[in-house]
Amino acid sequence: MRLSGLFWILLVLCAGFTGPARGQGASDLAPPTDLVAADIPNDKGHGVQLTWEPSADASRVQFYEIYRLPYRPPDEGPPLRPEETVDDDWMRVGAVAGGVTAYAQTEGNTTIGAENNPLYVPRDAPTYYRVRARAADGTLSAFTPAVTGIAKGNWFHTQRVNVLVIAFVLGALMLYFIQKAKRGEKIYIRPIPGLSRIDEAIGRATEMGRPILFVLGTGTAAEIATLAGYTILARVAEKTAEYQTPLLVPVNDPVMMVMAKATVKEAYLKAGRPDVYNPDNIFYISAMQFPYVAAVNGLMLREKTATNFYMGVFHAESLLLAEAGSITGSIQISGTDRVAQIPFFVAATDYTLIGEELYAASAYLAQDPKLVGPLKAQDMVKAAILMLAVLGVLEMTVFKTEWIRSLITPH
Amino acid sequence: MKKQLPMFLVFLCGMIMIVQFVVPHEYSQTLFQHSQDFVIVIGVLALPIGIYSLMKSTVTKARREPKERLYSLITIIGFAVMIIAGLKRDWFTSSTSLSSNLFNYILVPAQATLFSMLAFYIASAAYRAFRARTALAAVLLITAFVVMLRLIPMPEPLSTWNAEFVRWILEVPNMAAKRAILIGVGLGAVTYSIKLLLGIERAYMGGD
Amino acid sequence: MPWYDRVLSIDRRWVYLILGLAVVVPVIVEMHIPVTLSREVQAVYDFVSEVRDGELMLLAIDYDPSTMAELHPMAEAIIRQVFEQNGHLLLSSLSQFGPAMTDELITRIAADYGKVHGEDFVFLGYKPYPAITILAMGSDFRVPFPNDYYGNIVDELPMMAGVHNFGDVRGVVALAGGTAADFWIIYGNAKFGVPVALGVTGVMASDYYPYLQAGQLFGLIPGIKGAAEYEQIADRPGEGVRGIPYQTTSHAVILCLIIVTNIAFFAKRAATRRHSQAISSL
Numbered sequence: 001m002r003l004s005g006l007f008w009i010l011l012v013l014c015a016g017f018t019g020p021a022r023g024q025g026a027s028d029l030a031p032p033t034d035l036v037a038a039d040i041p042n043d044k045g046h047g048v049q050l051t052w053e054p055s056a057d058a059s060r061v062q063f064y065e066i067y068r069l070p071y072r073p074p075d076e077g078p079p080l081r082p083e084e085t086v087d088d089d090w091m092r093v094g095a096v097a098g099g100v101t102a103y104a105q106t107e108g109n110t111t112i113g114a115e116n117n118p119l120y121v122p123r124d125a126p127t128y129y130r131v132r133a134r135a136a137d138g139t140l141s142a143f144t145p146a147v148t149g150i151a152k153g154n155w156f157h158t159q160r161v162n163v164l165v166i167a168f169v170l171g172a173l174m175l176y177f178i179q180k181a182k183r184g185e186k187i188y189i190r191p192i193p194g195l196s197r198i199d200e201a202i203g204r205a206t207e208m209g210r211p212i213l214f215v216l217g218t219g220t221a222a223e224i225a226t227l228a229g230y231t232i233l234a235r236v237a238e239k240t241a242e243y244q245t246p247l248l249v250p251v252n253d254p255v256m257m258v259m260a261k262a263t264v265k266e267a268y269l270k271a272g273r274p275d276v277y278n279p280d281n282i283f284y285i286s287a288m289q290f291p292y293v294a295a296v297n298g299l300m301l302r303e304k305t306a307t308n309f310y311m312g313v314f315h316a317e318s319l320l321l322a323e324a325g326s327i328t329g330s331i332q333i334s335g336t337d338r339v340a341q342i343p344f345f346v347a348a349t350d351y352t353l354i355g356e357e358l359y360a361a362s363a364y365l366a367q368d369p370k371l372v373g374p375l376k377a378q379d380m381v382k383a384a385i386l387m388l389a390v391l392g393v394l395e396m397t398v399f400k401t402e403w404i405r406s407l408i409t410p411h
Numbered sequence: 412m413k414k415q416l417p418m419f420l421v422f423l424c425g426m427i428m429i430v431q432f433v434v435p436h437e438y439s440q441t442l443f444q445h446s447q448d449f450v451i452v453i454g455v456l457a458l459p460i461g462i463y464s465l466m467k468s469t470v471t472k473a474r475r476e477p478k479e480r481l482y483s484l485i486t487i488i489g490f491a492v493m494i495i496a497g498l499k500r501d502w503f504t505s506s507t508s509l510s511s512n513l514f515n516y517i518l519v520p521a522q523a524t525l526f527s528m529l530a531f532y533i534a535s536a537a538y539r540a541f542r543a544r545t546a547l548a549a550v551l552l553i554t555a556f557v558v559m560l561r562l563i564p565m566p567e568p569l570s571t572w573n574a575e576f577v578r579w580i581l582e583v584p585n586m587a588a589k590r591a592i593l594i595g596v597g598l599g600a601v602t603y604s605i606k607l608l609l610g611i612e613r614a615y616m617g618g619d
Numbered sequence: 620m621p622w623y624d625r626v627l628s629i630d631r632r633w634v635y636l637i638l639g640l641a642v643v644v645p646v647i648v649e650m651h652i653p654v655t656l657s658r659e660v661q662a663v664y665d666f667v668s669e670v671r672d673g674e675l676m677l678l679a680i681d682y683d684p685s686t687m688a689e690l691h692p693m694a695e696a697i698i699r700q701v702f703e704q705n706g707h708l709l710l711s712s713l714s715q716f717g718p719a720m721t722d723e724l725i726t727r728i729a730a731d732y733g734k735v736h737g738e739d740f741v742f743l744g745y746k747p748y749p750a751i752t753i754l755a756m757g758s759d760f761r762v763p764f765p766n767d768y769y770g771n772i773v774d775e776l777p778m779m780a781g782v783h784n785f786g787d788v789r790g791v792v793a794l795a796g797g798t799a800a801d802f803w804i805i806y807g808n809a810k811f812g813v814p815v816a817l818g819v820t821g822v823m824a825s826d827y828y829p830y831l832q833a834g835q836l837f838g839l840i841p842g843i844k845g846a847a848e849y850e851q852i853a854d855r856p857g858e859g860v861r862g863i864p865y866q867t868t869s870h871a872v873i874l875c876l877i878i879v880t881n882i883a884f885f886a887k888r889a890a891t892r893r894h895s896q897a898i899s900s901l
Contacts, residue, residue, distance in 0.1 A: 044437040106786055108437075109759060112774050119781070123437065153436040160433050167429075170598075171434030171605050178611075202489040219798075222450070224600045227607070231614035255454065259615060266616070283468040284461035288715060289797070290525040290685050292487045315797050316685070316822060317531060327631070337596045339589050340826040347540035348532075355592045356599030362614050378602040385594060447751040455749065500770060514719045519684035522716075526685035529822070534638045534873050535631040541877045542884045556877065562844065562863075562870045564652050574655045586829045595831070609675070 013355070028365030030056035031132055031141040032064060032101070037129050038151030040104060045123035045153025047106035054101055055133045055141060061098035062136040066105070067143070068093050069128040073110065082128050082146040093119060098133075105129075121151050143349035162408055166381070173377035179377075181369030187376050194333050194351035195364050198232070198309075201331045213234065213245035213305040215296060215321060217312025217336065218289050221255045224359065225337040229311035230263050231362040236309060237267035241276055246267045249282040250299060252292045257284045293317040297324040310334040310349070311358065312343045322348035335361070359373065418610040425608040464491075554580060621890065626883035634876065641872040645864035652863045659831055660848040663792060663838035665826050667697055670789055671704035675782060677813075679793035679803065680721040681713040681749065686796030686820050687720060692793050692846040692859035693818040694724055701851055702732040706777055708740040709788060711756070711764070713749040713799045718725045718742075718768055736769070737776040744768035749799040750806060757811040759783045785813035790837070794818040800827065818845065821866075 032052040040047035044056055055061050067090040069080045078103070080089060096103050105127075107119045121127055126148045133141040177292065181187050205212045214233055219226045233249070240247040249264065251257045260282045268277040286294045295321065308325040310332070317339040318334075325332045334345040334352030345352045353361065356378075363371035392404040414601045424446070431443040447467070466487070473483035496502060496510035505511060543549035606612035644650075670676045678697060682690045700787045701708050707768055710725060712718045725742055734740060743764040746752040755762040760783065761773050771781050781787065791813055793803040800817050804827075808815040814837050821842025840849055845864055846859030 042435050044435055044440045046437070106784075107783065109761075109783065112780075153438070155434055155436050156432050157435045164433055167601060167605070170601060174602065175607060223601050227612075227615045228603065234614045254457035254459075254464070257461060257464055258457065263615060279466060280471060284464040286465075287461075288522075289683070290522050293523060313798075316526065316820070319529060319532045319536060320525070323536060337600075339592050339596075340823055342592070344533075344536070347536040356595040359596075359599035359603045362612055371606070374602050374606055376612070378598050382595065382598055384459070385598075440758070444755070444762070447754060450751060451748055511719060514716070516725075518716065519687070519720075522683060523688060524684035527688075530642075530869060531635045531638055534869075534876065535634045537873055538629075538631075538634050538876045538880050541880070543881055544884075552881070553879070556874065559870050559874055561655075562867055563874070564867065570653075570655055574657070576620075578657070581825055581828045582832055585825055586832060589826070589829055 012039075014310050027059060027139060027141055028057075029135050029139045029141040030132050031144055032133055033144065035129070035131055035144040035147050037127075037147045039150060039152045039154075040106065042154050042157045043106070043151075044108065045151050046108035046121045046129055047104060048121055048129070048149035048151050050103045050129055050131065050147075050149070051107070052101050052131055052144065054098075057133070057135075057141075058098065060131060060135045060139075061133045062101075063095040063098060063134045064100070064131050065134055066093050066103050067091060067130050067132070068105070068119075069146075071110075071116070071120040071122060071127070073116055073197050076116075079122075079125060080128075091118060095134075103131075123151055123153050126150055126239045170377055170381050173380055175375040176373075177376040177380075178370055178373030181373040187369075187372045189360070189372065189375060191366055192353065192357050192360065192364055194335060194353040194357065195232075195361055197331075197333060197351050198236060199239060199306040201309075201333055202236060202243065202245065202330055203272055206243040206245045206351045208306045210306035211303050212240055213247050213296070213300060213303075213308045213325075214249045215308070215312070216246060216249070216251055216260065217258055217310070217311045217314050218292060218317060219313025220253055221259055223313050225314045225335075226256065228358045228361055229335075230259065231365070232309065232311045232358075233260065234263050234267045235361075235365050237264040241268040241271035241273040244273070246278070247281060248299065248303065248305065250285050250287075250292075250296050251282070252285060252287055254284055257282060268386070289317055289400075291316060293320050300324050300328050300330065304328060305330050307400075308332045308349075309359075310336070310345065311353070312336065314338055314345075319344040319348055414613070414616065417616060418613065422608055423612065425604070554584075620703060621887075623890070625885040626879060627887065629669075637876070638872055642865055643837060644868050650864040653806050654844065654847045654851050654860070654863060656848050656852060657845075659837075659839040659841070660845050661852060663697075663818075663840055664700075664849060664852045665768050666790055666816060666838060667700050667792070669706070670701050670706035673705070673707055675707040675709060675712065675778075675788050676701065677709045677785075677788045677791045679711050679713065679791060679795070679799070680717045680724075680797035681793055681803075682720075682796035683714050684720065688776040688858075688862065689820045689843045689846065690794045690818055691720070691724070692843070692857050692862070693840050693849060694721075695728065695857060696846070696849050696855060696859070697792060698725065698728045698852055699732075699855060702728060702739070705739075709743065709760070709778075709782070710740065711743040711752075712745045713752055713802075714795075714797065715745070715747070718745040722768065737767075737771065738778055741773070741776055741778050742768045743773070748866045750802045751800050753806040754810070757784055757806065767804050780793070785811045788813065790814035790816070792816045792818065792838075794840075795824075796820055804835050811851070816840070880882045 033053045035050065035052040038049050040049045050066060059107060069082065069085060069089060070091050072079055077329055091106055094103060107117065107121045109117050110120050111117050128146045128148055130143040130146045132143045176267060177187070202212060216226055216229045216233065237247055247264065250259050251260055261279055265277055268274050286292045301324065301326070305328065308330045310321060311334070313337070314336045322332060322345060332349035333351045334349040335358040336342060336345065337355050337358060342352065342354055360375055363375045388396065388404060388408065395401055395404050427442065427446065431439045469483045469486050472566065473480045493513065496508070496513060502508045502510050541552045541555060543552050558577050560573055560578060564575060603612060667676070679695065680694055698708065710721055714720050721742060725740060729736065729740065736742065743760060744767060746763045752763045764773060766775055767776065785791070785807065791807055793800060793804060793815060795803070800819055800823065803815050803817065804848060807813050816838035817836055818840035819827060819842070821844065824839065824841030827836060827839055831839050840846060843859055843862040847863045849861045850857050
């Protein structure tokens with residue numbers, strides 16, 4: 001075992017001696033030139049971008065091989081410098097095809113398992129690189145002179161300025177319109193049939209003496225559509241408390257269950273009927289999509305729910321739920337921001353809140369200036385986007401320039 | 412205080428997320444990584460509450476309605492057997508274990524069956540919904556018809572023409588409508604998020 | 620009751636029965652349905668063709684048994700192609716019931732080609748919360764998966780030497796039956812810049828064409844038809860090609876039902892119009 005180990009070490013050493021000699025001796029393959037190592041922008045500080053000019057014999061080059069000096073942790077001594085090293089100290093980090101003249105090395109892990117990671121790119125410290133060319137027949141060029149790359153952690157992501165600007169503009173417009181609405185200026189919200197029928201649907205269940213089912217979808221509490229679902233749940237719960245109609249809320253996520261209990265309980269308190277609140281009506285079934293659907297469909301058929309609400313994130317279960325509800329003859333109101341599921345809900349339920357209508361529910365139902373103002377701001381930004389899109393298309397078609405595009409694309 | 416503290420937490424966490432979005436530095440990314448770990452921890456900690464709720468509702472149902480008892484019993488037994496069958500990693504990963512057999516011969520067919528019911532429901536919904544009541548409904552009907560025709564063998568060159576036409580439908584009118592909805596959804600989501608951060612939207616905590 | 624009223628108010632169970640019978644037809648009668656090839660599937664095939672001789676790609680098995688009829692044939696075809704080309708495969712699963720299916724699939728196919736876990740392919744296993752897992756994989760596969768599915772330390776697997784994040788794989792093909800597909804686009808492609816292609820169910824497919832046109836996806840395999848196309852391009856007919864006759868007969872029946880219901884609808888409208896004209900002429 002030891003002998004074979006020795007053999008391999010010798011072989012590697014031989015290769016180490018012969019390799020550079022072949023490359024750096026009388027090689028007729030010209031090396032690449034003007035190697036530059038720069039920090040990769042907008043990263044956390046463990047990446048270096050290399051660029052170089054192609055070899056004069058570019059047509060013969062099959063690969064460019066990238067070498068660097070390995071990382072040495074501070075407790076093992078100062079970082080290695082090119083002038084103190086021999087060829088064997090350099091390690092190959094990668095290779096790119098002959099036509100490519102750039103390479104990015106990113107490595108943020110100081111260790112691999114228990115060992116030090118020689119490929120680690122330290123932040124704010126030099127890493128040395130050099131490149132050579134390799135021809136298809138194995139001929140190697142000389143190395144370029146070693147260059148220093150210093151990776152830096154960046155404090156601002158310049159590619160995300162556009163998102164930040166839009167968010168700030170939207171935020172400012174929201175505050176402006178909230179103030180306007182607070183001063184008593186009337187802000188118009190177009191009628192949304194799905195929301196205006198909520199009271200009617202609850203009334204129907206009360207008249208029939210049957211429960212109401214509220215499904216918050218199969219998303220998670222971190223999704224906006226689910227949170228918007230809670231807004232409508234609060235409204236529905238307040239009404240069911242007034243009418244003393246049972247409200248069933250089966251959920252597919254324990255966190256969502258806790259939130260749903262809090263929402264319904266608050267709504268019952270607000271309606272002045274905490275005595276009617278039954279926490280057992282809000283229960284967890286399963287995190288899995290289809291067992292959840294099977295249980296909810298069973299619930300519809302057994303309890304003969306008169307009104308079903310589907311508000312939140314839905315996937316393939318949308319039609320399974322809505323068709324089962326249609327079989328039991330329930331009034332059904334649905335809302336989701338999942339574009340693929342909207343057609344199924346439109347086909348199988350009585351009213352559907354399409355995309356952003358679901359988010360507008362709180363403003364529409366409460367008519368509170370604080371909630372209505374942001375809706376107006378959203379519409380203004382949407383109008384601006386629409387105008388930019390039209391102008392951009394016109395500019396690109398008529399003038400063949402891309403000024404508007406470059407305005408909104410970060411550089 | 413009962414409302415203000417959660418709202419402050421929402422604001423704080425939201426601000427951290429916004430800051431990490433525009434700050435790529437390692438410090439910010441480490442903070443982001445830890446916050447993501449917290450989400451997993453919260454999810455795992457909430458699981459026992461979910462299990463308790465499931466068991467409680469199952470038992471309550473069994474007590475209240477004698478007809479439900481058999482189903483409740485199946486739920487409880489199924490739950491217990493799956494937990495026991497997956498207690499050890501080897502039991503879970505071995506292809507001949509009880510866990511794998513339950514998975515392959517009960518769960519897989521049951522889930523596939525439920526998903527396949529979608530085909531029947533789509534047929535039924537299409538039968539009821541695709542009627543040319545108005546001019547717009549007629550356009551929808553014809554479009555759906557053409558798209559579905561793609562899967563029916565037709566003589567050439569009809570088949571190629573249809574495939575090209577369907578691709579155009581999917582890439583142009585379909586995409587235009589989808590992008591319009593997506594822009595609305597995206598802006599709505601940003602607005603909703605700002606409302607959440609500023610504490611304007613609080614219905615998910617039971618309202619004011 | 621006139622015939623059109625009967626047709627329009629038919630009990631939905633008749634529709635179920637007719638469709639059920641249509642699905643049975645290909646079981647009895649052998650059918651060969653030609654499949655038209657599409658550019659989006661060809662793009663995925665071309666990408667996988669380049670994963671040869673030690674090149675590495677990530678195959679994400681992010682679906683549950685419910686959608687396996689559509690997505691499993693894609694996984695099988697891609698794994699076989701990579702192994703035939705001596706490429707390397709990194710597999711992960713972001714759906715709860717993906718791991719057991721992935722394990723069965725990869726173990727079976729690897730045995731056919733004599734491929735070894737840890738050297739030719741690595742199955743990282745399952746982690747919940749797809750968005751967070753993809754984000755973590757972007758920094759290092761070892762963050763969400765310090766151990767692989769079989770409990771081995773990832774660092775000790777020869778294939779994983781020097782493989783840290785998306786920068787080290789040629790691209791990702793994610794076969795997804797749910798939201799994981801969106802997260803691969805949002806985080807995998809948009810945040811980390813890794814080329815992503817998707818294999819999705821037929822119902823989901825139209826949702827992802829915008830991303831295809833925008834270049835955020837380089838390819839798309841839509842449903843069982845996409846799987847059949849892939850098998851046809853790869854000249855390896857399997858479950859995808861075998862599934863096409865079932866899809867064809869069921870679609871034909873739905874088309875016929877739509878025609879019938881519209882004939883009845885127009886007949887009723889004409890009858891109502893005649894009736895109201897007759898009343899007004901009285």
